Amino acid sequence: MTALAIGRVVVRERRLPGLVWLAVPAAVFMVAFFVYPLCYGVGLTFQAAGGPLSAYRSFLSDGYQRGSIWITLGLSVPTALISVVAAVPLAYRMRGPFRGKRTLTAVLMVPLTLGSVFVADGMIDFLGPNGWFNRVLRALHVVDQPVVLIHNVAGVLLSMLISVFPLAFLLVLGYFSGIDGNLERAAAVSGAGPWQRFRLVLLPLLLPGLTVTFALTFVMAFAVFPSATLVGDPAGSTRVISIVAYDAYSRADYSSASAIAIVMGLVELAVLGIVFGIRGRLYRGSTSGGKG
């Protein structure tokens, strides 16, 4: 190798780390305020009064506390599933351009922007025994007595659906518009009817995106906290993990609070692991039909 070539290599090697330093501030911040506090939290859990693992043991051995895991999953998995399943036919119908599409997506953005606290507050009045929902049902003689929709699982589920569904819809709509329209046309000319086009062409191409959508809506729903306390029954049927963790935190029992928070994270990651395990078995390539 000539001296010139060596010199060139050295210059290249030197330039790269020089620019990589640009990422250092962000990395340092994340280590200091995300990784370190997490490790600090894990450390706290081992300093609990009853021994290194007692914080975990007391959470997991107490049926009332442990049940919050199932309550959280029982709320978040159906919310995510219903959102994704409902988003598919809706997005299918809206995949082409039409007038008012932008307005509709803007309207759907509203609950995302309002956030769960506002939605929960609105739901208390709307779904309550004297709210419009029950008044309409009674006026139509669907029911005689008001349907109980607040301070129970149904209220939380409905509030969460209002908050989470728009995200699912926007994502699925994005995935639909990422599929080459000619594929559907090719399928139609080949003799496939609307249902076959959906089942044989669109759905297989959409499935990887649907798993991602499920994962993201699940992440959002799993963190449920304000709606579970406001519209739900925070001491009983909607006592989700966030509430249990927050209760321990507000009692200044930091080792228990951290232990519960960490179990919460692990449960969520386990579900995501399953979802992405399934995704790994699907077709995940280009969604275009060839050269553009």
Place this chain on the structure above:
Amino acid sequence: MTARLRLTGLLTWLGTGGFLLGMLGAVATVLLSSVAQQWIGTWLPGGYTFHWYGDAWSAYQVGSLLAVTFEVALAVVVLSLVVAVPTAYVLARLDFPGKRLLWLLFLLPQVIPTMSYAVPLATFMYRLHLAETLPGVVLVNLVPSLPFAILVLVPFVEQVDPRVEQAARICGAGTVTVFGRVVVPLLVPGLLAAGVLVLVRTVGQFELTFLVAGPNTQTLVVALYNIATQAGNGASPQEVDAMAVVYMLTTLVLLLVALRFVDPTSIVARNRDRRG
């Protein structure tokens, strides 16, 4: 087959209709209730008044809540963007050992539940004596916002043709000039998108602010939650709804601003454009 399609069509529109009615019903209920003199057991309130707004405004110091909310949000937006731009550039353009680890570091806060890291983070902030202070609230909000801004910006950096930068270098520009005069101006759409999204998220951010903020450093949404949990014992429902309307108007203004700069579907669709 057509019958089946008609059925799915019906279900689709019923679902959408139900969703929209639920959402609009909830919003309308809150709006009406906030201007109702009294509203118990009737279709519409008996009489209308604006005095709940005045009551709420003085009782909960809404003015200072708004001030705190915007101070926090603006600080988070500015700090996120300043730190995110160079980082996004590195992630989009360079290959180096440990890059996947860096990605993981920025993706994790988006994935694990906020409460999972909010609890240890808040405990840590109390230990640092930063809890209940404005800088403390800003810092905890940066934890999800900074990586989020990076993730939004990376595709925008990838869209900037590296040959433009090479051309600038050939014309004699140094790294700082290339960054300041070429890369950042080309990134303006991305900066707007990232900035607006971080702003909306920070104003709506609940768990982190809730755990770390004190009485004088809470944001609007945290105050709304606190008052709502007291509804019945202390706060009148109409006062709560008046607060909710103030919060709603704040976020809707932000949403309108956001939609001027960001097309919600484009965030996903961009993947496709980039490939084409």
Place this chain on the structure above:
Amino acid sequence: MTRAGRFGELVLDGVTKSFGAHTALDGLDLTITGGEFVALLGPSGCGKSTALNLLAGLLAPTSGTILLDGTRIDTVPSERRDFGMVFQNYALFPHLTVADNVGFGLRVRRLRRPELQRRVADALRLVRLADQADKYPGQLSGGQQQRVAIARAVVTEPRLVLMDEPLSNLDAKLRLDMRTEIRLLHQQLGLTTVYVTHDQQEALSLADRLVVLRDGRVQQIGTPAEIYETPANTYVAAFVGYRNALPGEMRGANRVDVGGVTLAVETDVPASGRAVVMVRPDDLVVTDTGVLPVRVAVCEYQGRHFAVEGVTTGDVTVHCHSDRPLAPGSEVMAEVRRARAYPDGEVVPAAELVAAT
């Protein structure tokens, strides 16, 4: 596979398609007989793809009817027309193997498995891709993908095969090879084909009949020889290679005065009045016996001849051929070997011609 078209005739009667105020296709009348290979030719935006999509059922006509052996099909959805189509970007299903792509149309027709496999294998052999059956489209080259698309379009032995600029994404060499293959396939299978292209060479060499379109209107329908030898107007002439347009004055039945030089022309124009003389570059040759004075601007070596761009005394830019190199600026004489005169009036904008070639 069977031979011959599976219908008598396909009639398009006044087929029109408008998008808002814009009329993409304006009253197309065309009769296609079974087994025929028809090319729709024109620059982008001329309505040829619209016509194809109307045939495929991917668009609904604004007015007019499409009849197949007397039965209206323009209201029948795509999937029940029993057609095959090759898309410009191939539109192969990326999640299916080559064999499954080809077998797609048979699968949705619920064909039994052994029969399906046999016909897929036949179709793949036909396009010489039998050994690629288990690959995915993403693993194939552009030319191979195109052949899969063709196999998919013909495997169902459709009544009509539609091809939408199938070769435009291939490089020049491959395009020539595929052109021959498509022609060969048509000879073997005899499937009625409608082929859309903007490339006049492609259309002339492939089709039994050409339909030249412009702004949604038919300019001429004829065999390749008819279109090439006797273009109906200056537009068609320019499109099939008559690059030179010389303004002149009719002087008798077959004579035109161009800037003081009288040329013999073929024409249907009355014996007097203004006219435009259209000449192909290879019919305008620089010789010692030439009559048309040309000042040379550029002279390019092109192998068998030199391509010369020059200016006539009337300040018209012309393209001609020469056997020897010519110095820029030199004055030479060009011989007009064959020319066609058209009524003056419609002069084709240069930009449109560029788009066309």
